[in-house]
Amino acid sequence: MTLKAGLVGLGAMGRNHARILSILDDVEFVGAADAVVTDQRVSHGAPIVPDVDALIALKPDYVVVAAPTGTHEEIGLKLAAAGIHALIEKPLAPSVDGAKRLVDAFAEKGLVGGVGHIERYNPALQSLRTRLAAGDLGEIYQVVTRRQGPFPGRIADVGVVKDLATHDIDLTAWVTGQNYVSVSARAARRSGREHEDLIVVVGELDGGAVVNHLVNWLSPLKERSTVVTGERGAFVADTLTADLTFYANGAVPTEWEAVSAFRGVVEGDVTRFAIPKREPLLREHEQFRDAVLGKDADIVTLAQGMRTVEVAAGILASSTDGGVVRL
Structure with a gap:
Protein backbone atom coordinates (compact mmCIF):
# COMPACT_ATOMS: atom_id res chain seq x y z
CA MET A 1 0.00 0.00 0.00
CA THR A 2 1.25 3.47 -0.90
CA LEU A 3 0.42 6.28 1.49
CA LYS A 4 -0.17 9.88 0.39
CA ALA A 5 1.83 12.32 2.49
CA GLY A 6 1.74 16.09 2.81
CA LEU A 7 3.92 18.67 4.52
CA VAL A 8 3.20 21.99 6.21
CA GLY A 9 6.15 24.40 6.17
CA LEU A 10 9.12 24.63 3.83
CA GLY A 11 11.57 26.36 6.15
CA ALA A 12 14.92 24.90 7.20
CA MET A 13 13.50 21.77 8.85
CA GLY A 14 10.61 21.50 6.41
CA ARG A 15 13.02 21.24 3.49
CA ASN A 16 14.70 18.29 5.15
CA HIS A 17 11.31 16.64 5.60
CA ALA A 18 10.51 17.31 1.93
CA ARG A 19 13.73 15.61 0.88
CA ILE A 20 12.89 12.49 2.89
CA LEU A 21 9.24 12.38 1.77
CA SER A 22 10.35 12.54 -1.86
CA ILE A 23 12.40 9.34 -1.53
CA LEU A 24 10.53 7.39 1.15
CA ASP A 25 9.42 3.90 0.13
CA ASP A 26 5.67 3.26 0.01
CA VAL A 27 4.93 7.00 0.21
CA GLU A 28 3.75 9.47 -2.43
CA PHE A 29 4.58 13.09 -1.57
CA VAL A 30 1.41 14.80 -2.80
CA GLY A 31 2.05 18.39 -1.75
CA ALA A 32 3.38 20.99 0.65
CA ALA A 33 1.70 24.01 2.18
CA ASP A 34 3.65 27.25 2.52
CA ALA A 35 2.40 30.83 2.24
CA VAL A 36 5.75 32.20 1.02
CA VAL A 37 7.72 29.51 -0.82
CA THR A 38 6.62 28.77 -4.39
CA ASP A 39 9.71 27.18 -5.96
CA GLN A 40 8.99 23.48 -6.45
CA ARG A 41 12.70 22.70 -6.42
CA VAL A 42 12.43 23.21 -2.65
CA SER A 43 9.61 20.64 -2.46
CA HIS A 44 11.43 18.21 -4.77
CA GLY A 45 8.76 18.59 -7.43
CA ALA A 46 5.72 18.20 -5.18
CA PRO A 47 2.96 20.81 -5.66
CA ILE A 48 3.05 23.79 -3.27
CA VAL A 49 -0.27 25.14 -2.01
CA PRO A 50 -0.79 28.31 0.04
CA ASP A 51 -2.38 26.93 3.21
CA VAL A 52 -3.41 23.92 5.26
CA ASP A 53 -6.96 23.87 3.89
CA ALA A 54 -5.64 23.54 0.34
CA LEU A 55 -3.33 20.75 1.49
CA ILE A 56 -6.23 18.89 3.11
CA ALA A 57 -8.08 19.13 -0.22
CA LEU A 58 -5.30 16.98 -1.75
CA LYS A 59 -6.53 14.16 0.56
CA PRO A 60 -3.23 13.06 2.13
CA ASP A 61 -3.25 10.06 4.48
CA TYR A 62 -0.84 11.83 6.79
CA VAL A 63 0.86 15.21 7.10
CA VAL A 64 4.17 16.31 8.58
CA VAL A 65 3.89 19.64 10.42
CA ALA A 66 7.12 21.65 10.26
CA ALA A 67 5.61 25.10 10.80
CA PRO A 68 6.53 27.46 13.68
CA THR A 69 5.70 26.12 17.15
CA GLY A 70 2.97 28.70 17.74
CA THR A 71 0.93 27.28 14.84
CA HIS A 72 1.13 23.59 15.80
CA GLU A 73 -2.11 23.47 17.74
CA GLU A 74 -4.24 25.18 15.08
CA ILE A 75 -2.79 23.07 12.27
CA GLY A 76 -2.96 19.84 14.24
CA LEU A 77 -6.59 20.35 15.20
CA LYS A 78 -7.51 21.00 11.55
CA LEU A 79 -5.80 17.80 10.49
CA ALA A 80 -7.47 15.79 13.24
CA ALA A 81 -10.88 17.18 12.29
CA ALA A 82 -10.21 16.07 8.70
CA GLY A 83 -9.26 12.56 9.82
CA ILE A 84 -5.59 12.92 8.81
CA HIS A 85 -2.71 11.37 10.77
CA ALA A 86 0.08 13.78 11.68
CA LEU A 87 3.74 13.89 12.62
CA ILE A 88 4.21 17.23 14.38
CA GLU A 89 7.66 18.70 14.88
CA LYS A 90 8.81 19.23 18.44
CA PRO A 91 7.74 20.78 20.68
CA LEU A 92 4.21 19.46 20.27
CA ALA A 93 2.63 22.80 21.24
CA PRO A 94 3.64 26.08 22.87
CA SER A 95 1.57 25.33 25.99
CA VAL A 96 0.55 22.34 28.08
CA ASP A 97 -3.13 23.08 27.47
CA GLY A 98 -2.54 23.21 23.71
CA ALA A 99 -0.67 19.92 23.81
CA LYS A 100 -3.53 18.34 25.77
CA ARG A 101 -6.07 19.49 23.20
CA LEU A 102 -4.02 17.85 20.45
CA VAL A 103 -3.68 14.61 22.38
CA ASP A 104 -7.45 14.50 22.94
CA ALA A 105 -8.34 15.41 19.35
CA PHE A 106 -6.24 12.66 17.78
CA ALA A 107 -7.32 10.08 20.36
CA GLU A 108 -11.00 10.89 19.79
CA LYS A 109 -10.64 10.21 16.06
CA GLY A 110 -8.42 7.14 16.52
CA LEU A 111 -5.63 8.78 14.51
CA VAL A 112 -1.89 8.21 14.70
CA GLY A 113 -0.16 11.27 16.09
CA GLY A 114 3.58 11.57 16.58
CA VAL A 115 6.11 14.19 17.64
CA GLY A 116 9.36 14.85 15.79
CA HIS A 117 11.85 14.31 18.59
CA ILE A 118 14.57 13.30 16.15
CA GLU A 119 17.23 12.58 18.78
CA LYS A 277 24.74 4.94 11.37
CA ARG A 278 21.56 5.55 9.39
CA GLU A 279 20.16 9.07 9.02
CA PRO A 280 17.93 9.79 12.04
CA LEU A 281 15.34 11.77 10.06
CA LEU A 282 14.91 8.93 7.56
CA ARG A 283 14.51 6.48 10.43
CA GLU A 284 11.91 8.75 12.06
CA HIS A 285 9.89 8.89 8.85
CA GLU A 286 10.08 5.13 8.34
CA GLN A 287 8.75 4.51 11.83
CA PHE A 288 5.88 6.96 11.45
CA ARG A 289 4.94 5.56 8.04
CA ASP A 290 4.84 2.06 9.54
CA ALA A 291 2.68 3.29 12.43
CA VAL A 292 0.15 4.74 9.96
CA LEU A 293 0.18 1.42 8.09
CA GLY A 294 -0.67 -0.36 11.33
CA LYS A 295 2.70 -2.07 11.69
CA ASP A 296 4.82 -2.31 14.82
CA ALA A 297 6.65 1.00 15.07
CA ASP A 298 8.61 3.05 17.59
CA ILE A 299 7.27 6.60 17.46
CA VAL A 300 7.14 9.44 19.96
CA THR A 301 3.46 9.56 20.89
CA LEU A 302 1.51 12.76 21.43
CA ALA A 303 1.18 11.87 25.11
CA GLN A 304 4.95 11.60 25.41
CA GLY A 305 5.32 14.88 23.55
CA MET A 306 2.88 16.51 25.97
CA ARG A 307 4.95 15.31 28.94
Whole structure:
Protein backbone atom coordinates (compact mmCIF):
# COMPACT_ATOMS: atom_id res chain seq x y z
CA MET A 1 0.00 0.00 0.00
CA THR A 2 1.25 3.47 -0.90
CA LEU A 3 0.42 6.28 1.49
CA LYS A 4 -0.17 9.88 0.39
CA ALA A 5 1.83 12.32 2.49
CA GLY A 6 1.74 16.09 2.81
CA LEU A 7 3.92 18.67 4.52
CA VAL A 8 3.20 21.99 6.21
CA GLY A 9 6.15 24.40 6.17
CA LEU A 10 9.12 24.63 3.83
CA GLY A 11 11.57 26.36 6.15
CA ALA A 12 14.92 24.90 7.20
CA MET A 13 13.50 21.77 8.85
CA GLY A 14 10.61 21.50 6.41
CA ARG A 15 13.02 21.24 3.49
CA ASN A 16 14.70 18.29 5.15
CA HIS A 17 11.31 16.64 5.60
CA ALA A 18 10.51 17.31 1.93
CA ARG A 19 13.73 15.61 0.88
CA ILE A 20 12.89 12.49 2.89
CA LEU A 21 9.24 12.38 1.77
CA SER A 22 10.35 12.54 -1.86
CA ILE A 23 12.40 9.34 -1.53
CA LEU A 24 10.53 7.39 1.15
CA ASP A 25 9.42 3.90 0.13
CA ASP A 26 5.67 3.26 0.01
CA VAL A 27 4.93 7.00 0.21
CA GLU A 28 3.75 9.47 -2.43
CA PHE A 29 4.58 13.09 -1.57
CA VAL A 30 1.41 14.80 -2.80
CA GLY A 31 2.05 18.39 -1.75
CA ALA A 32 3.38 20.99 0.65
CA ALA A 33 1.70 24.01 2.18
CA ASP A 34 3.65 27.25 2.52
CA ALA A 35 2.40 30.83 2.24
CA VAL A 36 5.75 32.20 1.02
CA VAL A 37 7.72 29.51 -0.82
CA THR A 38 6.62 28.77 -4.39
CA ASP A 39 9.71 27.18 -5.96
CA GLN A 40 8.99 23.48 -6.45
CA ARG A 41 12.70 22.70 -6.42
CA VAL A 42 12.43 23.21 -2.65
CA SER A 43 9.61 20.64 -2.46
CA HIS A 44 11.43 18.21 -4.77
CA GLY A 45 8.76 18.59 -7.43
CA ALA A 46 5.72 18.20 -5.18
CA PRO A 47 2.96 20.81 -5.66
CA ILE A 48 3.05 23.79 -3.27
CA VAL A 49 -0.27 25.14 -2.01
CA PRO A 50 -0.79 28.31 0.04
CA ASP A 51 -2.38 26.93 3.21
CA VAL A 52 -3.41 23.92 5.26
CA ASP A 53 -6.96 23.87 3.89
CA ALA A 54 -5.64 23.54 0.34
CA LEU A 55 -3.33 20.75 1.49
CA ILE A 56 -6.23 18.89 3.11
CA ALA A 57 -8.08 19.13 -0.22
CA LEU A 58 -5.30 16.98 -1.75
CA LYS A 59 -6.53 14.16 0.56
CA PRO A 60 -3.23 13.06 2.13
CA ASP A 61 -3.25 10.06 4.48
CA TYR A 62 -0.84 11.83 6.79
CA VAL A 63 0.86 15.21 7.10
CA VAL A 64 4.17 16.31 8.58
CA VAL A 65 3.89 19.64 10.42
CA ALA A 66 7.12 21.65 10.26
CA ALA A 67 5.61 25.10 10.80
CA PRO A 68 6.53 27.46 13.68
CA THR A 69 5.70 26.12 17.15
CA GLY A 70 2.97 28.70 17.74
CA THR A 71 0.93 27.28 14.84
CA HIS A 72 1.13 23.59 15.80
CA GLU A 73 -2.11 23.47 17.74
CA GLU A 74 -4.24 25.18 15.08
CA ILE A 75 -2.79 23.07 12.27
CA GLY A 76 -2.96 19.84 14.24
CA LEU A 77 -6.59 20.35 15.20
CA LYS A 78 -7.51 21.00 11.55
CA LEU A 79 -5.80 17.80 10.49
CA ALA A 80 -7.47 15.79 13.24
CA ALA A 81 -10.88 17.18 12.29
CA ALA A 82 -10.21 16.07 8.70
CA GLY A 83 -9.26 12.56 9.82
CA ILE A 84 -5.59 12.92 8.81
CA HIS A 85 -2.71 11.37 10.77
CA ALA A 86 0.08 13.78 11.68
CA LEU A 87 3.74 13.89 12.62
CA ILE A 88 4.21 17.23 14.38
CA GLU A 89 7.66 18.70 14.88
CA LYS A 90 8.81 19.23 18.44
CA PRO A 91 7.74 20.78 20.68
CA LEU A 92 4.21 19.46 20.27
CA ALA A 93 2.63 22.80 21.24
CA PRO A 94 3.64 26.08 22.87
CA SER A 95 1.57 25.33 25.99
CA VAL A 96 0.55 22.34 28.08
CA ASP A 97 -3.13 23.08 27.47
CA GLY A 98 -2.54 23.21 23.71
CA ALA A 99 -0.67 19.92 23.81
CA LYS A 100 -3.53 18.34 25.77
CA ARG A 101 -6.07 19.49 23.20
CA LEU A 102 -4.02 17.85 20.45
CA VAL A 103 -3.68 14.61 22.38
CA ASP A 104 -7.45 14.50 22.94
CA ALA A 105 -8.34 15.41 19.35
CA PHE A 106 -6.24 12.66 17.78
CA ALA A 107 -7.32 10.08 20.36
CA GLU A 108 -11.00 10.89 19.79
CA LYS A 109 -10.64 10.21 16.06
CA GLY A 110 -8.42 7.14 16.52
CA LEU A 111 -5.63 8.78 14.51
CA VAL A 112 -1.89 8.21 14.70
CA GLY A 113 -0.16 11.27 16.09
CA GLY A 114 3.58 11.57 16.58
CA VAL A 115 6.11 14.19 17.64
CA GLY A 116 9.36 14.85 15.79
CA HIS A 117 11.85 14.31 18.59
CA ILE A 118 14.57 13.30 16.15
CA GLU A 119 17.23 12.58 18.78
CA ARG A 120 15.45 9.32 19.63
CA TYR A 121 16.57 8.06 16.24
CA ASN A 122 20.21 9.05 16.65
CA PRO A 123 22.25 5.81 16.42
CA ALA A 124 24.38 6.68 19.47
CA LEU A 125 21.35 7.28 21.68
CA GLN A 126 19.52 4.20 20.40
CA SER A 127 22.54 2.08 21.24
CA LEU A 128 22.85 3.80 24.63
CA ARG A 129 19.21 3.11 25.48
CA THR A 130 19.59 -0.57 24.61
CA ARG A 131 22.70 -0.89 26.76
CA LEU A 132 21.14 0.91 29.72
CA ALA A 133 18.03 -1.29 29.49
CA ALA A 134 20.28 -4.36 29.50
CA GLY A 135 21.88 -3.19 32.75
CA ASP A 136 25.34 -2.54 31.29
CA LEU A 137 25.79 0.51 33.54
CA GLY A 138 24.00 -0.83 36.59
CA GLU A 139 22.22 1.82 38.62
CA ILE A 140 22.06 5.20 36.87
CA TYR A 141 23.39 8.03 39.03
CA GLN A 142 23.47 11.06 36.77
CA VAL A 143 22.62 12.30 33.26
CA VAL A 144 24.39 15.40 31.95
CA THR A 145 23.60 16.94 28.56
CA ARG A 146 25.31 19.84 26.79
CA ARG A 147 23.65 21.43 23.77
CA GLN A 148 25.20 24.71 22.77
CA GLY A 149 26.14 26.66 19.68
CA PRO A 150 25.57 29.97 17.86
CA PHE A 151 22.11 31.47 17.41
CA PRO A 152 20.17 30.03 14.45
CA GLY A 153 18.47 32.82 12.52
CA ARG A 154 15.57 30.48 11.63
CA ILE A 155 14.12 30.68 15.16
CA ALA A 156 11.97 33.68 16.07
CA ASP A 157 9.02 32.51 18.17
CA VAL A 158 10.59 30.57 21.07
CA GLY A 159 13.72 30.47 23.21
CA VAL A 160 16.25 27.73 23.86
CA VAL A 161 14.00 25.83 26.26
CA LYS A 162 11.30 25.02 23.72
CA ASP A 163 13.59 24.84 20.70
CA LEU A 164 16.59 22.96 22.10
CA ALA A 165 16.08 21.80 25.69
CA THR A 166 13.01 19.80 24.64
CA HIS A 167 15.47 17.49 22.84
CA ASP A 168 17.32 16.85 26.09
CA ILE A 169 14.17 16.45 28.16
CA ASP A 170 12.78 13.81 25.83
CA LEU A 171 16.00 11.89 25.25
CA THR A 172 16.85 11.81 28.98
CA ALA A 173 13.50 10.32 29.97
CA TRP A 174 13.63 7.94 27.00
CA VAL A 175 17.16 6.54 27.37
CA THR A 176 16.81 6.05 31.13
CA GLY A 177 13.19 4.90 31.19
CA GLN A 178 12.62 7.37 34.02
CA ASN A 179 10.30 10.36 34.36
CA TYR A 180 11.12 13.83 35.69
CA VAL A 181 9.83 14.54 39.19
CA SER A 182 11.36 18.00 39.75
CA VAL A 183 13.30 20.73 37.95
CA SER A 184 15.11 23.91 38.92
CA ALA A 185 16.53 26.34 36.37
CA ARG A 186 18.31 29.61 35.76
CA ALA A 187 18.03 31.51 32.46
CA ALA A 188 19.66 34.49 30.78
CA ARG A 189 18.93 36.80 27.84
CA ARG A 190 22.19 38.09 26.42
CA SER A 191 21.40 38.66 22.74
CA GLY A 192 18.71 41.30 23.17
CA ARG A 193 15.87 39.00 22.12
CA GLU A 194 12.58 38.52 23.94
CA HIS A 195 13.22 34.86 24.71
CA GLU A 196 15.90 33.19 26.81
CA ASP A 197 19.10 32.24 24.99
CA LEU A 198 20.75 30.37 27.86
CA ILE A 199 19.37 27.91 30.39
CA VAL A 200 20.93 25.72 33.06
CA VAL A 201 18.69 23.02 34.51
CA VAL A 202 19.05 20.68 37.48
CA GLY A 203 16.44 17.98 37.87
CA GLU A 204 15.59 14.65 39.42
CA LEU A 205 14.12 11.53 37.84
CA ASP A 206 11.76 9.08 39.52
CA GLY A 207 14.46 6.39 39.55
CA GLY A 208 16.69 8.63 41.69
CA ALA A 209 19.02 9.88 38.97
CA VAL A 210 20.09 13.54 39.01
CA VAL A 211 20.08 15.40 35.69
CA ASN A 212 21.78 18.54 34.45
CA HIS A 213 21.12 20.31 31.14
CA LEU A 214 23.28 23.13 29.77
CA VAL A 215 21.70 24.76 26.71
CA ASN A 216 22.53 28.00 24.92
CA TRP A 217 22.63 29.92 21.64
CA LEU A 218 25.66 31.95 22.72
CA SER A 219 28.63 29.68 22.10
CA PRO A 220 30.89 29.57 19.02
CA LEU A 221 31.43 25.91 19.98
CA LYS A 222 28.74 23.56 18.70
CA GLU A 223 28.30 20.75 21.18
CA ARG A 224 25.78 17.93 21.48
CA SER A 225 26.74 15.48 24.19
CA THR A 226 24.98 13.18 26.65
CA VAL A 227 26.91 11.64 29.55
CA VAL A 228 25.25 8.96 31.68
CA THR A 229 27.16 7.98 34.82
CA GLY A 230 26.36 4.92 36.91
CA GLU A 231 27.76 2.30 39.20
CA ARG A 232 29.92 0.65 36.50
CA GLY A 233 31.27 3.73 34.73
CA ALA A 234 30.02 6.28 32.22
CA PHE A 235 28.61 6.31 28.69
CA VAL A 236 29.34 9.34 26.50
CA ALA A 237 27.15 9.86 23.44
CA ASP A 238 28.15 12.49 20.88
CA THR A 239 25.05 13.02 18.77
CA LEU A 240 26.88 15.20 16.22
CA THR A 241 29.04 12.25 15.17
CA ALA A 242 26.72 9.48 16.45
CA ASP A 243 29.60 8.02 18.46
CA LEU A 244 29.06 6.12 21.72
CA THR A 245 31.95 5.53 24.13
CA PHE A 246 32.00 3.65 27.44
CA TYR A 247 34.45 4.53 30.21
CA ALA A 248 34.62 1.67 32.70
CA ASN A 249 35.36 2.32 36.35
CA GLY A 250 39.04 2.19 37.18
CA ALA A 251 40.46 -1.24 37.90
CA VAL A 252 44.19 -0.98 37.15
CA PRO A 253 46.40 1.29 39.32
CA THR A 254 48.98 3.28 37.39
CA GLU A 255 52.36 2.33 38.88
CA TRP A 256 54.41 4.72 36.75
CA GLU A 257 54.62 7.60 39.20
CA ALA A 258 54.84 10.49 36.70
CA VAL A 259 51.83 9.27 34.71
CA SER A 260 49.90 8.47 37.88
CA ALA A 261 50.38 12.01 39.17
CA PHE A 262 49.31 13.47 35.82
CA ARG A 263 46.12 11.40 35.47
CA GLY A 264 45.21 11.22 39.12
CA VAL A 265 42.95 8.19 38.82
CA VAL A 266 43.14 4.46 38.30
CA GLU A 267 42.33 3.40 34.76
CA GLY A 268 39.48 1.36 33.35
CA ASP A 269 38.80 0.15 29.83
CA VAL A 270 37.59 2.68 27.26
CA THR A 271 35.43 1.31 24.44
CA ARG A 272 34.08 3.16 21.44
CA PHE A 273 31.33 1.07 19.91
CA ALA A 274 31.00 0.39 16.21
CA ILE A 275 27.32 0.98 15.45
CA PRO A 276 25.33 1.28 12.21
CA LYS A 277 24.74 4.94 11.37
CA ARG A 278 21.56 5.55 9.39
CA GLU A 279 20.16 9.07 9.02
CA PRO A 280 17.93 9.79 12.04
CA LEU A 281 15.34 11.77 10.06
CA LEU A 282 14.91 8.93 7.56
CA ARG A 283 14.51 6.48 10.43
CA GLU A 284 11.91 8.75 12.06
CA HIS A 285 9.89 8.89 8.85
CA GLU A 286 10.08 5.13 8.34
CA GLN A 287 8.75 4.51 11.83
CA PHE A 288 5.88 6.96 11.45
CA ARG A 289 4.94 5.56 8.04
CA ASP A 290 4.84 2.06 9.54
CA ALA A 291 2.68 3.29 12.43
CA VAL A 292 0.15 4.74 9.96
CA LEU A 293 0.18 1.42 8.09
CA GLY A 294 -0.67 -0.36 11.33
CA LYS A 295 2.70 -2.07 11.69
CA ASP A 296 4.82 -2.31 14.82
CA ALA A 297 6.65 1.00 15.07
CA ASP A 298 8.61 3.05 17.59
CA ILE A 299 7.27 6.60 17.46
CA VAL A 300 7.14 9.44 19.96
CA THR A 301 3.46 9.56 20.89
CA LEU A 302 1.51 12.76 21.43
CA ALA A 303 1.18 11.87 25.11
CA GLN A 304 4.95 11.60 25.41
CA GLY A 305 5.32 14.88 23.55
CA MET A 306 2.88 16.51 25.97
CA ARG A 307 4.95 15.31 28.94
CA THR A 308 8.00 17.01 27.45
CA VAL A 309 6.00 20.24 27.10
CA GLU A 310 5.01 19.92 30.77
CA VAL A 311 8.64 19.58 31.87
CA ALA A 312 9.66 22.52 29.65
CA ALA A 313 6.91 24.63 31.21
CA GLY A 314 8.24 23.71 34.65
CA ILE A 315 11.75 24.75 33.64
CA LEU A 316 10.53 28.13 32.38
CA ALA A 317 8.48 28.66 35.55
CA SER A 318 11.49 27.86 37.73
CA SER A 319 13.72 30.18 35.73
CA THR A 320 11.24 32.99 36.42
CA ASP A 321 10.63 32.54 40.15
CA GLY A 322 13.83 30.77 41.16
CA GLY A 323 12.08 27.87 42.88
CA VAL A 324 11.94 24.12 42.46
CA VAL A 325 9.00 22.91 40.36
CA ARG A 326 7.51 19.53 41.26
CA LEU A 327 6.12 17.62 38.30
